[in-house]
Amino acid sequence: MKLNWGTGIVIAFIGFISFILYFVVRMSTDNKANHDLVTEGxxxxxxxxxxxxxxxxxxxxxxxxxxxxxxxxxxxxxxxxxxxxxxxxxxxxxxxxxxxxxxxxxxxxxxxxxxxxxxxxxxxxxxxxxxxxxxxxxxxxxxxxxxx
Missing domain, CATH: 2.60.40.10 (Immunoglobulins)
Known part of the structure; x- marks a missing residue:
């Protein structure tokens, strides 16, 4: 199978999106990162x-x-x-x-x-x-x- 420039761009986009989603999921589920408001009231x-x-x-x-x-x-x-x-x-x-x-x-x-x-x-x-x-x-x- 021959790889052309269009396929390379699609693979690069998929790789970048996967990279960003990995960090979003990791930060959302990490207990060390508390996203609550600083004060209750x-x-x-x-x-x-x-x-x-x-x-x-x-x-x-x-x-x-x-x-x-x-x-x-x-x-x-x-x-x-x-x-x-x-x-x-x-x-x-x-x-x-x-x-x-x-x-x-x-x-x-x-x-x-x-x-x-x-x-x-x-x-x-x-x-x-x-x-x-x-x-x-x-x-x-x-x-x-x-x-x-």
Whole structure:
């Protein structure tokens, strides 16, 4: 049987399509590739996004910015000194983009103007920190991405 250029093109197309289908099937059935949404309530969070923008702008306008720094004991979060730390309440959410099983949330209860997250709670890598805090009925929000 003689092989001409038309037959060669058809064989090349069939080979290419088989190659692509192999990888599509392999990625679809692989348990390591999780194709779910990153957060469970993604659409509900999007609807509340304007409140987050307002809280961030309010914190910037009143000079109520937080500072986050890595120290040998862990992650130190400093709240503004010009506010009474006894009136600060809220929650802190640490989000790990690479593994949702490492995400955790902490309530904010201060005995001084800073909060320490112990080193053993955090693995090396990227973390997204969201701190929702309230002083005297005013809501503030601080978001930061960091490499620990």
């Amino acid at each position: 993604y659409y509900k969070q999007e609807l509340a996004y304007q409140k987050e923008i307002d809280a961030q702008e309010y914190a910037a306008a009143l000079d109520a910015e937080l500072t986050i720094e890595k120290i040998p004991d862990g992650l130190l979060i400093r709240f503004p000194e010009n506010y009474n730390y006894n009136t600060i309440s809220g929650t802190m959410f640490l989000y790990r983009p690479s593994n949702r099983h490492l995400d955790f949330s902490l309530p904010i209860s201060l005995s001084n103007s800073h909060l320490l997250i112990p080193d053993n709670r955090l693995l090396d890598g990227r973390w997204d920190i969201t701190i929702n805090w309230t002083i005297n009925g005013k809501d503030f929000l601080h978001k930061q991405k960091l490499i620990y």
